[in-house]
Amino acid sequence: MILAEKAFLREKISGDVSRRTLLTTGLAGGFLLAFHLPLSALAPNEPVQPPDATESKFAPNAFIRIDQAGHTTLVMPQVEMGQGVYTAIAMILAEELDAVFPHVTLEHAPPNDELYGNPVFGLQVTGNSNSIRAWWTQLRKGGAGARAMLVQAAAQQWQVDPAGCTAANGEVIHKESGRRLSYGALAQAAGSQTPPRDVALKDPNDFVLIGKPLKRLDTPDKANGKAVYGIDAILPGMKFATVAACPVFGGKVGKVDDSAAKKIPGVQKIVVLDDMVAVVGDHMWAAKKGLDALVIDWNEGPNAHVSSKDIWRDLRAASEKNGVVAKSEGDIAKGLATGERLDASYELPFLAHATMEPVNATVHVTRSSCEIWTGTQIMTRVQSEAAKAAGLPVEKVTVNNHLLGGGFGRKLEPDMVVAAVRVAKQVDGPVKVVWTREEDIQHDVYRPVYRDTISATLSAGKIVGWRYKVSGAAVIARWLPPAFQKGIDIDAVDSAVDAPYDIPNFHVEYVRAEPPAVPTGFWRGVGPNNNVFAIESFMDELARKVGKDPIDFRRGMLGKNPRLLAALNLVAEKSGWGQPLPARIGRGVSVQPSFGSFIATVVEAEVDEQGEVLLHRITSAVDTGIAVNPDTIMAQLEGGLIFGLTAALYGEITIDKGRVQQSNFHDYRMLRIDQVPKVEVHVIKSGEAPGGIGETGVTAGPPALRNAIYAATGVALRRLPIDRSLIAVGRKA
Known part of the structure; x- marks a missing residue:
């Protein structure tokens, strides 16, 4: 710490303390990072005393600091990409700290796995709908510990027993005398207190x-235009660049004729790399026009023959093989030999992320440093991969994170930052690299194609045997190798191994089947995307086979899952389930215990004679444990349902001659505002620990819609997106 303090003092004397210096010296905003608190401890440690007492801040842990003016800053370990986590996490910390919530300000955490690593992954990552789930206990302990230190400081000053003091609204109060001291007045003294090893958390x-529907902290600046996303970063002397990569997966740059591009006003430089070409200009328009003027001959490589037809042929063949057993209970052979049997297979296509903010990064590379401005879900991996690309030690790379204009798993990858660093190495000064929508969609890291095969037997109206096989790519094997054990991708089988129903003979297998050439990664909803769709679609077919109502059929096998059963009963009531409907209008249901939440959804939809689907109404009931902010939960479910239904109706990436065929929103459609029906979300009051909510709606919508179409037309669709020709009047599946 001595070197860091010297660096701080040097710049303090010069009167020029930059955010970058504070971050890179480990003294972010008042010596926050100088206080090295082990991630899981939030427990005793000696507070670091700042060199200048007039600038001292109370920094009891890596998430909280309070200055002598009483200003409270919360440092966010997770990133905000529209899910409302900044507000929810701030509420958790401020609740136990007893801070004045409207006066709290937020900062992005700098890259640091030790301080800000997600407790589930051990990495500083935002994803898998676990921001609240993962941090619930740790952040409460952090806030409660800081509050206890402030109370101790006040009690010491008053010479009273701390047990006779309480805290509220940024103050410590002595209950007997009524004396009060603000957190600001106590900040310096609190810094000298010993953090408590064990601190009592509040009773709910x-x-x-x-539990209150508080307004989101990020909304005002998003409404007035002050919010800064990664794509908004502006630096003095900054140039703009946009890139083109080979349209064929894995292809390389051949020859480049840049003569016309160089004549475009504002074009400054053409950067030719082995696998992409970038045009650097004074502004984005110049860079784009310059890129359009390039004549590039690509060496397409061995993947120029890859097509969707071949990928599906290979996946279907792989799905016929035996897989690795992920879970097995009872006697599956005996179970499948008992009662009536039904077999089915379900398929989901490649999907792009298509975030409203295209991938981008602003980078400034010098001989001795690299600084990055972007929006990412995985800061430390961005930092380490950028260091490799820049040829610099990790400590010489600074990452400034911003709000994300959508993530959906795309920004769990560092590839766009690595590419920007490679371009920036050829440019003097900072350069903002922005992918066009076409480049973004055609060079994504796609949700894998999946094929799920199911065999089940029925006796006395219930399932007695269940064999389920997931076939598809192993994203975990690439993204987090230590989590890929014994040939099982824990994400690919998520919501399959923990299916909610009471089934005595239960067997799940996984077949790893990687598509040739196509890069695959996480997509909002991850593993439950394919498994909830397949399971819940199949449940409706089984219900029809035994002549039961789909909800009654599910009720009979949810005896061991009372939270999900309660959600199902509530959604049945609120959706008007069982009430008569006109011809070609149906209601479909899906249930799932995904991401630690229990959700039941009913979609009401109409199918016209041409096979077009009109959404009439969506109803969801959810038990997500303690609802930190009910308003955010409702918003996330509404948005997630629309996101998932968009994919069900339109989402598909197809490959021909090694090329993605879709390029923009005209052929990779989104659900339009006039197509969105009334969405009702009913949040069940619960005292359980919080579950995840950002992806539950995404996975709930498609099977409920598919089952509504099944109810309306009698056609059992087994593949997404919806094939309108199969449900048009006069056609059969």
Whole structure:
């Protein structure tokens, strides 16, 4: 720490303390990072005393600091990409800290796995709908510990027993005398207190913030245009660049004729790399026009023959093989030999992320440093991969994170930053690299294609045997190799191994089948995307086979899952389930215990004579444990349902001659505002620990829609997106 303090003092004397210096010296904003608190401890440690007492801040852990003016700053370990996590996490910390919530400000955490690593992954990552789930206990302990230190400081000053003091609204109060001291007045003294090893957390009955539908902290600046996303970063002397990569997966640059591009006003430089070409200009328009003027001959390589037809042929063949057993209970051979049997297979296509903010990164590379401005879900991996690309030690790379204009798993990858660093190495000064929508969609990291095969037997109206096989890519094997054990991708089988129904003979297998050439990664909803769709679609077919109502059929096998059964009963009531409907209008249901939440959804939809689907109404009931901010939960479910239904109706990436065929929103459609029906979300009050909510709606919508179409037309669709020709009047599956 001595070197860091010297660096701080040197710049303090010069009167020029930059954010970058504070970050890189480990002294972010008042010596926050100088206080090295082990991630899981939030427990005793000696607070670091700042060199200048007039600038001192109370920094009890890596997430909280309070200055002598009483200003409270919360450092966010997770990133905000529209899911409302900045507000929810701030509520958790402020609740236990007893801070004045409207006066709290937020900062992005700098890259640091030790301080800000997600407790589930051990990496500083935002994803898998676990921001609240993963941090619930740790952040509460952090806030409660800081509050206890402030109380100790006040009690010491008053010479009273700390047990006779309480805290509220940024103050410590002595209950007997009524004396009060603000957190600001106590900040310096609190820094000298010993952090408590064990601190009592609030009883949920005493919560004053958690459980209230508070307004989101990020909304005002998003409404007035002040919000800064990665794509908004502006630096003095910055150039703009946009890129073109080979349209064929894995292809390389051959020859480049840049004579016309160089004549475009504002074009400054053409950067030719082995696998892409970038045009650098004074502004984005110049860079784009310059890129359009390039004549590039590509060496397409061995993947120029790859097509969707071949990929599906290979996947279907792989799905016929035996897989690795992910879970097995009872006697599956005996179970499948008992009662009536039904077999089915379900398929889901490649999907792009198509975030509203295209991938981008602003980078400044010098001989001795690299600084990055972007929006990412995985800061430390961006930092380490950028260091490799820049040829620099990790500590010489600074990452400034911003709000994300959508992530959906795309920004769990560092590839766009690595590419920007490679371009920036050829440019003097900072350069903002922005992918066009076409480049973004055609060079994505796609949701894998999946094929799920199911065999089940029925006796006395219930399932007695269940064999389920997932076939598809192993994203975990690439993204987090230590988690890929014994040939099982834990993400690919998520919501399959923990299917909610009471089935005595239960067997799940996984077949790893990687598509040739096509890069695959996480997509909002991850593993439950394919498994919830297949399971819940199949449940409706089984219900029809035994002549039961789909909800009654499910009720009979949810005895061991009372939270999900309660959600199902509530959604049945609120959706008007069982009430008569006109011809070609149906209701479909899906249930799932995904991401630690329990959700039941009913979609009401109409199918016209041409096979077009009109959404009439969506109803969801969810038990997500303690609802930190009910308003955010409702918003996330509404948005997630629309996102998932968009994919069900239109989403598909197809490959021909090694090329992605879709390029923009005209052929990779989104659900339009006039197509969105009334969405009702009913949040069940619960005292359980919070579950995840950002992806539950995404996975709930498609099977409920498919089952609504099944109810309306009698056609059992087994593949997405919806094939309108199969449900048009006069056609059969």
